[in-house]
Amino acid sequence: xxxxxxxxxxxxxxxxxxxxxxxxxxxxxxxxxxxxxxxxxxxxxxxxxxxxxxxxxxxxxxxxxxxxxxxxxxxxxxxxxxxxxxxxxxxxxxxxxxxxxxxxxxxxxxxxxxxxxxxxxxxxxxxxxxxxxxxxxxxxxxxxxxxxxxxxxxxxxxxxxxxxxxxxxxxxxxxxxxxxxxxxxxxxxxxxxxxxxxxxxxxxxxxxxxxxxxxxxxxxxxxxxxxxxxxxxx
Amino acid sequence: xxxxxxxxxxxxxxxxxxxxxxxxxxxxxxxxxxxxxxxxxxxxxxxxxxxxxxxxxxxxxxxxxxxxxxxxxxxxxxxxxxxxxxxxxxxxxxxxxxxxxxxxxxxxxxxxxxxxxxxxxxxxxxxxxxxxxxxxxxxxxxxxxxxxxxxxxxxxxxxxxxxxxxxxxxxxxxxxx
Amino acid sequence: xxxxxxxxxxxxxxxxxxxxxxxxxxxxxxxxxxxxxxxxxxxxxxxxxxxxxxxxxxxxxxxxxxxxxxxxxxxxxxxxxxxxxxxxxxxxxxxxxxxxxxxxxxxxxxxxxxxxxxxxxxxxxxxxxxxxxxxxxxxxxxxxxxxxxxxxxxxxxxxxxxxxxxxxxxxxxxxxxxxxxxxxxxxxxxxxxxxxxxxxxxxxxxxxxxxxxxxxxxxxxxxxxxxxxxxxxxxxxxxxxxxxxxxxxxxxxxxxxxxxxxxxxxxxxxxxxxxxxxxxxxxxxxxxxxxxxxxxxxxxxxxxxxxxxxxxxxxxxxxxxxxxxxxxxxxxxxxxxxxxxxxxxxxxxxxxxxxxxxxxxxxxxxxxxxxxxxxxxxxxxxxxxxxxxxxxxxxxxxxxxxxxxxxxxxxxxxxxxxxxxxxxxxxxxxxxxxxxxxxxxxxxxxxxxxxxxxxxxxxxxxxx
Numbered sequence: 001x002x003x004x005x006x007x008x009x010x011x012x013x014x015x016x017x018x019x020x021x022x023x024x025x026x027x028x029x030x031x032x033x034x035x036x037x038x039x040x041x042x043x044x045x046x047x048x049x050x051x052x053x054x055x056x057x058x059x060x061x062x063x064x065x066x067x068x069x070x071x072x073x074x075x076x077x078x079x080x081x082x083x084x085x086x087x088x089x090x091x092x093x094x095x096x097x098x099x100x101x102x103x104x105x106x107x108x109x110x111x112x113x114x115x116x117x118x119x120x121x122x123x124x125x126x127x128x129x130x131x132x133x134x135x136x137x138x139x140x141x142x143x144x145x146x147x148x149x150x151x152x153x154x155x156x157x158x159x160x161x162x163x164x165x166x167x168x169x170x171x172x173x174x175x176x177x178x179x180x181x182x183x184x185x186x187x188x189x190x191x192x193x194x195x196x197x198x199x200x201x202x203x204x205x206x207x208x209x210x211x212x213x214x215x216x217x218x219x220x221x222x223x224x225x226x227x228x229x230x231x232x233x234x
Numbered sequence: 235x236x237x238x239x240x241x242x243x244x245x246x247x248x249x250x251x252x253x254x255x256x257x258x259x260x261x262x263x264x265x266x267x268x269x270x271x272x273x274x275x276x277x278x279x280x281x282x283x284x285x286x287x288x289x290x291x292x293x294x295x296x297x298x299x300x301x302x303x304x305x306x307x308x309x310x311x312x313x314x315x316x317x318x319x320x321x322x323x324x325x326x327x328x329x330x331x332x333x334x335x336x337x338x339x340x341x342x343x344x345x346x347x348x349x350x351x352x353x354x355x356x357x358x359x360x361x362x363x364x365x366x367x368x369x370x371x372x373x374x375x376x377x378x379x380x381x382x383x384x385x386x387x388x389x390x391x392x393x394x395x396x397x398x399x400x401x402x403x404x405x406x407x408x409x410x411x
Numbered sequence: 412x413x414x415x416x417x418x419x420x421x422x423x424x425x426x427x428x429x430x431x432x433x434x435x436x437x438x439x440x441x442x443x444x445x446x447x448x449x450x451x452x453x454x455x456x457x458x459x460x461x462x463x464x465x466x467x468x469x470x471x472x473x474x475x476x477x478x479x480x481x482x483x484x485x486x487x488x489x490x491x492x493x494x495x496x497x498x499x500x501x502x503x504x505x506x507x508x509x510x511x512x513x514x515x516x517x518x519x520x521x522x523x524x525x526x527x528x529x530x531x532x533x534x535x536x537x538x539x540x541x542x543x544x545x546x547x548x549x550x551x552x553x554x555x556x557x558x559x560x561x562x563x564x565x566x567x568x569x570x571x572x573x574x575x576x577x578x579x580x581x582x583x584x585x586x587x588x589x590x591x592x593x594x595x596x597x598x599x600x601x602x603x604x605x606x607x608x609x610x611x612x613x614x615x616x617x618x619x620x621x622x623x624x625x626x627x628x629x630x631x632x633x634x635x636x637x638x639x640x641x642x643x644x645x646x647x648x649x650x651x652x653x654x655x656x657x658x659x660x661x662x663x664x665x666x667x668x669x670x671x672x673x674x675x676x677x678x679x680x681x682x683x684x685x686x687x688x689x690x691x692x693x694x695x696x697x698x699x700x701x702x703x704x705x706x707x708x709x710x711x712x713x714x715x716x717x718x719x720x721x722x723x724x725x726x727x728x729x730x731x732x733x734x735x736x737x738x739x740x741x742x743x744x745x746x747x748x749x750x751x752x753x754x755x756x757x758x759x760x761x762x763x764x765x766x767x768x769x770x771x772x773x774x775x776x777x778x779x780x781x782x783x784x785x786x787x788x789x790x791x792x793x794x795x796x797x798x799x800x801x802x803x804x805x806x807x808x809x810x811x812x813x814x815x816x817x818x819x820x821x822x823x824x825x826x827x828x829x830x831x832x833x834x835x836x837x838x839x840x841x842x843x844x845x846x847x848x849x850x851x852x853x854x855x856x857x858x859x860x861x862x863x864x865x866x867x868x869x870x871x872x873x874x875x
Contacts, residue, residue: 037468040471040473041473041474041475041476041803041805041806042468042473042474043474048802048803050800050802052802066802068800068802073322074323075322075323075324076321076322076323077322077649077650079320079321079322080321080322080324080557080559080560081559081560081561081562081648081649082321082557082560083544083545083556083557083560083562083563083566084544084545084554084556084557085317085319085321085554085556085557087321088319088320088321089319089320089321089322089323091320102544102552102554103537103538104536104537104538104539104541104542104544104545105467105536105537105538106535106536106537106562107472107477107478107537108560108561108562108645108649110474110475110477111475111477111478111649111651111795112649112650112651113650114650114798114799114800115799115800116474116475116798116799116800116803118474119474120467120472120474120477120537121466121537122466122467122468122472122473123465123466123468124466143538144465144466144467144468144537144538145466145467145536145537145538145539146537146538147537214799214800217650217799220323248419270613270614270615271613271614272611272612272613273612273614273617274423274586274590274612274841274844275418275841275844275845275848276612276614276617276618276620276621276845277614277617278864279614279618282614283614285614285615285618287615289618289619289622291619291622291623292622292626295626295630306567309547309558310558313547313555313556313558314558316555317553317554317555319557321557321559324559328558328559331558331559331563331564332558334564334567334568334637334641335558335563335564335567337637338564338567338568338571338634338637339567339571341571341575341630341633341634341637342570342571342574342575344630345571345574345575345578345627345630345631345634346574346578348578348623348626348627348630349578349582349623352582352619352620352622352623352626353608355619355622355623356610356615356616356619356620356623357609357616358585358608358609358610359608359609362608362609366609366611368611370593372612373423373424373427373590373593373594374422374423374424375418375419375421375422375423380613411613
């Protein structure tokens with residue numbers, strides 16, 4: 001069954017707590033790189049919470065948090081530049097798929113992503129005992145030299161589809177959630193199937209607050225945002 | 235045996251003497267295509283001898299260019315058909331990349347064809363046939379004049395004509411031009 | 412002496428001895444120098460093997476600057492390889508009278524620089540040992556490569572150009588190999604006999620040889636233009652500010668030819684000194700090369716200014732941030748670029764005194780290549796460091812591994828060139844002889860001038 005997965009991030013609700021980042025790291029076997037590597041710009045987290053400060057006259061400084069996972073663009077610029085088809089657009093789920101064991105590490109996709117959501121395995125990251133017992137068996141641990149990125153927790157999507165198929169029923173809205181959506185305390189991250197007209201994301205897509213990051217680039221992301229509204233005095 | 239082709243070869247100091255000798259050989263008469271020079275610098279056509287055989291191999295190179303271009307086109311378009319993967323929402327059969335790869339494929343084929351058919355046209359490498367006459371002293375600045383003659387009278391006349399025009403080491407050898 | 416061509420005044424064996432000095436048996440000094448170069452290359456290879464086994468983390472690369480010194484070296488060396496194509500092919504076709512002594516050195520530069528440059532796309536891969544995924548072969552994964560990717564066009568183009576330039580170099584050497592064959596002994600004779608493929612020098616052979624040489628030159632020029640255009644499209648196809656520019660293809664080709672001419676000048680100066688070729692490589696040759704270099708200083712400056720002007724004027728936010736960094740964090744590099752690529756070469760090359768002075772030309776050519784290397788750095792790094800999303804702006808500085816690659820690439824090029832010049836004639840002796848053969852003296856009034864034949868000659872055998 002074909003689905004069109006999408007994610008809606010409501011910036012009104014996002015508090016910038018970073019629980020989504022921690023959940024993603026736990027779910028997807030993301031290595032922890034350490035302070036000095038992080039300082040060099042080599043963080044491996046698939047989702048990042050960007051913090052922008054805004055100071056207006058006669059007002060206190062405010063922060064805006066933009067949680068930035070992979071946009072899963074319909075016209076993903078990362079897909080077309082990979083010389084070996086290690087990343088392509090999955091037509092069954094309408095997500096941007098990443099195939100680790102095909103990747104030869106040219107990093108062109110990382111350069112071509114305008115959102116810079118792709119990360120590269122610069123080393124073979126070691127996990128000291130007992131941290132290796134924390135690994136999720138549902139997906140691989142990537143070797144050095146391959147690119148990786150947020151996959152909308154494709155392992156959970158597959159598990160959800162298998163369960164629904166075996167039980168002979170359609171997937172319920174909210175049954176399949178990536179780790180970030182599952183964990184977000186204020187519920188700012190919503191995930192679902194756009195092809196289902198009753199799903200939460202289908203309704204939220206019609207919200208006039210909806211915008212896409214760097215919309216002028218024409219990448220048609222599946223991850224959309226709902227603009228933060230500021231009432232007077234808020 | 236009389237009538238078997240041999241080559242008369244002689245060395246000359248300078249283009250003028252060689253041209254004189256070639257003229258004498260042509261008046262023997264010896265057909266133009268049976269006389270040639272061996273020199274370490276290329277002589278202008280008509281200076282001593284003239285080569286009238288047409289050079290056709292560039293056309294073969296053009297054919298190979300087209301074949302290579304078609305090969306490149308096939309490679310891209312077949313790849314797109316057999317392994318259709320959607321990337322960036324672009325159409326499966328993208329034309330500009332096919333043009334680029336076809337162009338390079340054509341050039342690649344043309345380069346290889348120029349080497350192979352150039353060798354064939356010149357008679358180098360694997361396309362060499364028969365024992366070819368040669369004299370190492372051309373690298374000292376001499377010009378060797380060679381004429382394919384029948385043994386007997388023609389050979390003697392050729393040797394005489396060359397010696398009369400100032401040729402050195404004029405002799406007859408077994409071999410081909 | 413009037414009317415007698417210049418070649419007939421010389422003893423051709425002596426001329427050959429003079430021009431083929433590089434082929435004399437190797438001395439201890441040669442072995443020492445070559446050994447030193449080999450050591451540097453091996454150190455660089457060791458650094459690469461270390462990188463391959465440890466991971467690309469040993470470089471200075473990060474997010475967002477995922478391409479660094481290795482890609483810079485790739486573009487630089489492929490650019491340098493445009494030297495031979497321009498000088499050899501175009502000068503052959505236009506029958507420039509001063510081309511003869513420069514041809515071989517330039518053609519060798521093309522092939523050898525390409526060999527060095529072509530390594531870097533393989534070296535910068537995260538999983539180098541899987542590079543063969545780029546080749547279309549029946550695999551168990553049932554996948555062929557993605558021809559929409561500029562990196563695939565790179566693979567096709569570099570293969571074609573490398574093959575073409577090696578064939579061009581070899582084919583151009585055949586008459587010289589024939590001379591070498593006839594004068595050598597021992598293993599060298601066997602080598603030259605095989606390579607000369609039985610070339611003798613008959614009139615028919617020469618005519619066909621000229622047609623084939625010209626055909627090679629005619630084919631290799633579009634290939635060279637396409638190769639560096641395709642290399643530029645690695646950048647231009649990307650959604651990175653200041654990369655996504657339509658001018659990249661002609662700009663890169665012009666830059667490559669610019670850097671190539673400078674490279675040829677540097678190499679010619681070294682060859683002239685090392686093999687005592689003062690009589691063949693005269694200040695007039697460097698004068699002409701200098702005029703070519705001046706032309707390309709202007710062409711490069713024109714393209715660079717056009718590219719900069721459009722981005723600067725429209726102030727598209729993404730491009731503007733990169734340009735702002737040129738006067739900010741990258742100001743030292745940008746100043747070096749403008750100085751070395753334009754401010755220094757342009758006035759100097761305008762002066763005939765500079766162009767005819769060989770030490771000055773050597774200095775200018777080195778300055779130009781430093782400038783061109785800086786230009787590659789400024790193309791790759793600031794655009795990535797100041798790209799679309801400001802939240803991950805970063806910076807880049809090469810580590811010892813990448814510096815060893817820079818040094819190693821120069822050493823590798825020098826090493827292959829030294830070995831090449833030892834084995835093969837480094838001056839196009841047949842072309843020099845042909846040039847001398849076509850040159851005679853003529854008295855016009857009170858002046859004695861040397862004139863050169865042009866054209867093929869008419870039916871009656873009169874030279875025009």
